[in-house]
Amino acid sequence: MRFSRLLIPTTKETPNDATLASHIYLIRGGFIQSVGGSGLYNFLPLGKKVLDKVRAVVKDELDKANCQEVSLSFVTPASLWKESGRFEKYGKELLRFKDRKNNDFILGPTHEEMMVNLVKQTVKSYKQLPLNLYQINLKFRDEIRPRFGLMRGREFLMKDGYSFHTSTEDMEREFTFMEETYKKIFRRLGLDFRVVEADSGAIGGSGSKEFMVLADSGEDTIVVCDACDYGANIEAAVRKEKTCDEEAPEAVFAKFHTPNTKTIDELSEFFHVNPFYLVKTVAKKALYDEGESKIVLFALRGSDDLQEVKASNAVQANELVDVSEEELTKLGLVAGYMSPTIVPENVIVVLDNELKEASSMICGANEEEYHLIGNSFKGVEANYHDVISVQEGDLCVCCGEPLRYTKGIEAGHIFQLGTQYSEALGANFLDENGKSKPMVMGTYGIGVSRLLAAIIEQNHDDKGCIWTKASAPFDLHIIISNIKDEKQVALGEELYESLKAKGLDVLLDDRKERFGSKIKDYELLGVPHAVIIGKKLQDGTVEFVTRKEIVKESVLAENIMNLVEERML
RNA sequence: CGGAGUGUAGCGCAGUCUGGUAGCGCACCUGGUUUGGGACCAGGGGGUCGAAGGUUCGAGUCCUUUCACUCCGACCA
Numbered sequence: 001m002r003f004s005r006l007l008i009p010t011t012k013e014t015p016n017d018a019t020l021a022s023h024i025y026l027i028r029g030g031f032i033q034s035v036g037g038s039g040l041y042n043f044l045p046l047g048k049k050v051l052d053k054v055r056a057v058v059k060d061e062l063d064k065a066n067c068q069e070v071s072l073s074f075v076t077p078a079s080l081w082k083e084s085g086r087f088e089k090y091g092k093e094l095l096r097f098k099d100r101k102n103n104d105f106i107l108g109p110t111h112e113e114m115m116v117n118l119v120k121q122t123v124k125s126y127k128q129l130p131l132n133l134y135q136i137n138l139k140f141r142d143e144i145r146p147r148f149g150l151m152r153g154r155e156f157l158m159k160d161g162y163s164f165h166t167s168t169e170d171m172e173r174e175f176t177f178m179e180e181t182y183k184k185i186f187r188r189l190g191l192d193f194r195v196v197e198a199d200s201g202a203i204g205g206s207g208s209k210e211f212m213v214l215a216d217s218g219e220d221t222i223v224v225c226d227a228c229d230y231g232a233n234i235e236a237a238v239r240k241e242k243t244c245d246e247e248a249p250e251a252v253f254a255k256f257h258t259p260n261t262k263t264i265d266e267l268s269e270f271f272h273v274n275p276f277y278l279v280k281t282v283a284k285k286a287l288y289d290e291g292e293s294k295i296v297l298f299a300l301r302g303s304d305d306l307q308e309v310k311a312s313n314a315v316q317a318n319e320l321v322d323v324s325e326e327e328l329t330k331l332g333l334v335a336g337y338m339s340p341t342i343v344p345e346n347v348i349v350v351l352d353n354e355l356k357e358a359s360s361m362i363c364g365a366n367e368e369e370y371h372l373i374g375n376s377f378k379g380v381e382a383n384y385h386d387v388i389s390v391q392e393g394d395l396c397v398c399c400g401e402p403l404r405y406t407k408g409i410e411a412g413h414i415f416q417l418g419t420q421y422s423e424a425l426g427a428n429f430l431d432e433n434g435k436s437k438p439m440v441m442g443t444y445g446i447g448v449s450r451l452l453a454a455i456i457e458q459n460h461d462d463k464g465c466i467w468t469k470a471s472a473p474f475d476l477h478i479i480i481s482n483i484k485d486e487k488q489v490a491l492g493e494e495l496y497e498s499l500k501a502k503g504l505d506v507l508l509d510d511r512k513e514r515f516g517s518k519i520k521d522y523e524l525l526g527v528p529h530a531v532i533i534g535k536k537l538q539d540g541t542v543e544f545v546t547r548k549e550i551v552k553e554s555v556l557a558e559n560i561m562n563l564v565e566e567r568m569l
Numbered sequence: 570c571g572g573a574g575u576g577u578a579g580c581g582c583a584g585u586c587u588g589g590u591a592g593c594g595c596a597c598c599u600g601g602u603u604u605g606g607g608a609c610c611a612g613g614g615g616g617u618c619g620a621a622g623g624u625u626c627g628a629g630u631c632c633u634u635u636c637a638c639u640c641c642g643a644c645c646a
Contacts (some may be wrong), residue, residue: 009579010607011580011596012595012596012607013580013596014581015580016581016582017639017640038637144570147639147640171592262646263645263646264646279646281646282644282646283646297646302635306644307594308644322643322645323646325646328646334646335646336646337646338646364646367594413579481604482604482605484604512604513604513607514603514604514605514606514607515604515605515607516604516606516607517606518605519606519607520606520607523609524645532605534605535604535605536605569594
């Protein structure tokens, strides 16, 4: 294609609301255009080209893995979502609206309901299973705070796949197979990624894994082990039970006067003990459907922090929010001195798993200026859950080596769903014995438009994008330095036509611009290779450029064709 | 949701305090010069100043209402 005929509105200036490299370069390079700055984007020709290339890789690998592409209606009747129970549960991210007849509709943020409904109507027998259907379509999530360009938009392109099985074993087989298929996709796109254990979130289900593209700007914190391949999202990470070298504060059970010691630090100072032996009691309000809420006390070691997602799951809440001091007082809870053992009615207590066998612990007395010493949880029946946040340096549950934090961009997520949706929506099949059973499901997602951002986050420099081979908008970028130099133009045209004929996707910069603008645009757009036809043609040479490190190789003009073929075909 | 801020040309901004002809840079159009790191000269086009209402002879500017967007915050008992 000819640059002079393409709509590629590159700019020198960075948009004022962009902080991430991917956001800046996608806008500056004319790949995408912001729509009213509210998490909505138009894809311009170049952006659409990249999107299609990424999409093609995803589709190719899935089709090879016997998945079948379909396309589901974007607008979804709310009735299906009411059946599954998610119309209420999904929260404000679900965009709801009414048609002229006043019927409720939603814009699909994910399509379990629609897909289950499709399968329910067409699949009746075990002979038709297993089945893996997917689509690559728009999704809409009314994010609280869309930001970072394509990283967290409200409307985005997602591949969502759903598999249906006669048994849990078969679903697990497919889950593992999809993990391998996804790895092929991410590798082919040239990404550095890690597969990690994850929380299942609003989708539900038992096991789930996330595909994290490693990048400092990632919004997710992931816990990894360098000694083995353990990796998990912080929301799901576990560790080998923590121990403490310091001596435990031996004491018989007693109430102790502890003025002005509301925080763990103050308490640790007061008793001269490691926070490991203190109980931190965190109050949260758990929100449920239809405006119901409960106050929950989470108790954990003072050396640990509460992991909110784990905590929320422990009480099966939709969300946890902070509780005001007034509310606590009203319930008979004393802020700063709360206790997991002395608790008013109507307050739920959740103890962290690691407190199960703990002894010599100090906790609040739920009384102003008093703590209880010499507490033991040995043999105490209680509501135990894993609610702590794994910290850097904690030990790996698999191999015992220290764990490390890193940042990742969630680009894929696969779930073992089970029968939760098939039961709710009545998606049953008849087995060999003619018995009706709910289908066992798995679900698999890839954020296709987010991948564009992820690729750039991982592959850019201070000049612009550096697309990977599989994602680049063009294979080769030819720059004619001076459009008034007939020799340069002639060679450029010749190269362009013959390389096109060989099947390369070539961009020819034939604009009436100065060299400076053209090379800046080249570096900004980030096509993996370029040929510069310029001044040096007088001496019979041109340059072959590799974008990644900006390496320029001088090549005799008559050899350039061979070199390009050799390197690129 | 809590806090702060911003809406003026396609983009980035000044002008608002102290009311009086709508400005600048980039981009765009025309002509010319220039052509290896985002050029220069000359000329030109483009804005119901977020919206509604009010005060005034006169409102981008003052008052009221409203909408939109951006940024920061959501491990504390």
